[in-house]
Amino acid sequence: MAAPALSASPPPAWPAITPAVRLAYVLQHFWQAYPAAQKVAIGYEPTLGEVSVANGAGSFFDEASPYCPAPNWRSWGGRKIPFFFDSEPEVPLLTLTPGAAIINADVVSAAFYLLSGWQEYFSLERDRHGRFPYACSVQQQYGFVAVPVVNYYFDVLKTAVEHVSGQRLAPRQWQGAPLAGFITHDIDSLHGGWGTAVRGALRQRKLREAGRALLDKALGRPAPWDNLEQVQAATTHLGAPSTFFMLGSSQPAPNGTANADYEIDSVLLQRLRQLEANGAETASHGSYGTACDDRQLREEAGQYSPGQLAGNRFHFLCWEPRRTPGVVAAAGFRYDSTLGFAEHFGFRNSYCLTFYPFDFERAQPHSFLEIPLNVMDATLQHPQYLQLLPEEILPALQPMLGEIARFGGVATVLWHNDHFDPANTATGPRQFAEIMNDLRERGAVFLTGSQIVAELCGQ
Ligand SMILES: [Zn+2]
Structure with a gap:
């Protein structure tokens, strides 16, 4: 029987997670993901020549709730992607005008929420090894554990940056390799593996092999x-x-x-x-x-x-x-x-x-x-x-x-x-x-x- 889940104690006081904090953390990783990008301004305030992002988080980051409101699902890059902090789902994701781009879902807050591990930090759920359980995660709840959703948010940002800068951006390469x-x-x-070796040999009726494993163990030879x-x-x-x-x-x-x-x-x-x-x-x-x-x-x-x-x-x-x-x-x-x-x-x-x-x-x-x-x-x-x-x-x-x-x-x-x-x-x-x-x-x-x-x- 599995041991009961442990509970973490409430988190200590934490400093304000302002829009500027979220933006700085997320953009640091965005620029690292596209190292050749010309750095255009990205912010929450619409300014000519920049990429602006709708601020959709409200007061969520002022509170200690592990879970944010349910995401809206939008099509991007050929698949359905959950967008958290997307307060205007009826509005197109991107508005492109000459020299400017507006992203109408708060991809910065959503990326921050997932990348920072906010859910784990504020959740009280822990398993018998003191770990945050997958069963309590938004990845499990909304079924996107095998989808790197933050990379898709960055792909939206990349498209906006490309529009403003006129520069095509390729993903990071590794010594010229794509991954x-x-x-x-x-x-x-x-020092283990003796039992496995003996059982495996016996299962295949290889008695001599089983005997040799037992002898090796008795003689103190290296284990499998x-x-x-x-x-x-x-x-x-x-x-x-x-x-x-x-x-x-x-x-x-x-x-x-x-x-x-x-x-x-x-x-x-x-x-x-x-x-x-x-x-x-x-x-x-x-x-x-x-x-x-x-x-x-x-x-x-x-x-x-x-x-x-x-x-x-x-x-x-x-x-x-x-x-x-x-x-x-x-x-x-x-x-x-x-x-x-x-x-x-x-x-x-x-x-x-x-x-x-x-x-x-x-x-x-x-x-x-x-x-x-x-x-x-x-x-x-x-x-x-x-x-x-x-x-x-x-x-x-x-x-x-x-x-x-x-x-x-x-x-x-x-x-x-x-x-x-x-x-x-x-x-x-x-x-x-x-x-x-x-x-x-x-x-x-x-x-x-x-x-x-x-x-x-x-x-
Ligand atoms: Zn280990």
């Missing part, structure tokens, strides 16, 4: 999931460098949740350095509890990376919206890649590019980049999540991958090392290769997290 792939592995277990080098070989074969998220604690959490089944020792560190020499990145997999504890998080990560901390993703995708962004920033990471729903693939912040999480306490962006997580192996076939058959996985993901390619985004894939076990035929190496081949056919370039940050920030 980037971010291939990641959370390493929870290096002690496979970091094999994972790297598999991803390299498919054209991608891997980013390994390593746990820094083998202590179970106070509630009994397991962390690593391995210790960090000199042998493991040596192996990681070799993987890095072959093109991989090592990053932090913040253990259970560190989503609210920056000191512990930094201490754990420091065991792998004595220098500057690169990236992080929390174990179990733990993320307390009120505290975790501040924890990631205080720990000093350059990027995080936790923000996806465990229950469903797609876009938790309705955006397929990297973004700076919003700091509600200071009403400004945080300093680190979020590389949103789009799909995790466990999501696809799990009693509590989706239950897709192996052959259903790629077709289910293709519309989402197509959206990422359309807007020059990043496709972030989490495939745990145990899912590279050949014994896994449900969400195993074969299904991973199918996703990779689809991304390759779309022309993706594969980058590590730090390479993605460098592309965006020029570092």
Whole structure:
């Protein structure tokens, strides 16, 4: 039986989220999405030669309600898109006059609402791991989790900017490629897989193989999931460098949740350095509890990376919206890649590019980049999540991958090392290769997290 949902305490006082705050946050990301754009003025006040946006939010951002009024559905870019804060649905979305453009729905407030994670910050709902549940999200309620709605809002803005500037704008490219792939592995277990190996062999009546697995275990040989080098070989074969998220604690959490089944020792560190020499990145997999504890998080990560901390993703995708962004920033990471729903693939912040999480306490962006997580192996076939058959996985993901390619985004894939076990035929190496081949056919370039940050920030 599932544990009852936790409830977050009410949020602390937060500074005013004025139209100017919303505009600055959203436009920062818009210009980053279209880096070659000539910067025309975009604001709420109609002025000749500018793009103006209808202010449709009223007093919503002065209050602590997690949910805004229901959206209106408008056609844009060949599909129906939900427009929040759209107070005049009968008026056409765009009014273009010589030298000026008016957007008649408040796409700035709508983009801010989704990108900032407003619903999570002000919702009191949490699941048994303290996470904001997909079941409580507007993405679930209105059925748009696999549509990057903020990118569609930006497409409206782009059309208005193109009209005013006379310049055609192309989406961001990644080293000349139309999208980037971010291939990641959370390493929870290096000593497991014996049971799977023995059961798999017995199922196929391969008694000798089962006996060999039992003997290997008895002799203390490497376990089936002690496979970091094999994972790297598999991803390299498919054209991608891997980013390994390593746990820094083998202590179970106070509630009994397991962390690593391995210790960090000199042998493991040596192996990681070799993987890095072959093109991989090592990053932090913040253990259970560190989503609210920056000191512990930094201490754990420091065991792998004595220098500057690169990236992080929390174990179990733990993320307390009120505290975790501040924890990631205080720990000093350059990027995080936790923000996806465990229950469903797609876009938790309705955006397929990297973004700076919003700091509600200071009403400004945080300093680190979020590389949103789009799909995790466990999501696809799990009693509590989706239950897709192996052959259903790629077709289910293709519309989402197509959206990422359309807007020059990043496709972030989490495939745990145990899912590279050949014994896994449900969400195993074969299904991973199918996703990779689809991304390759779309022309993706594969980058590590730090390479993605460098592309965006020029570092
Ligand atoms: Zn994990």
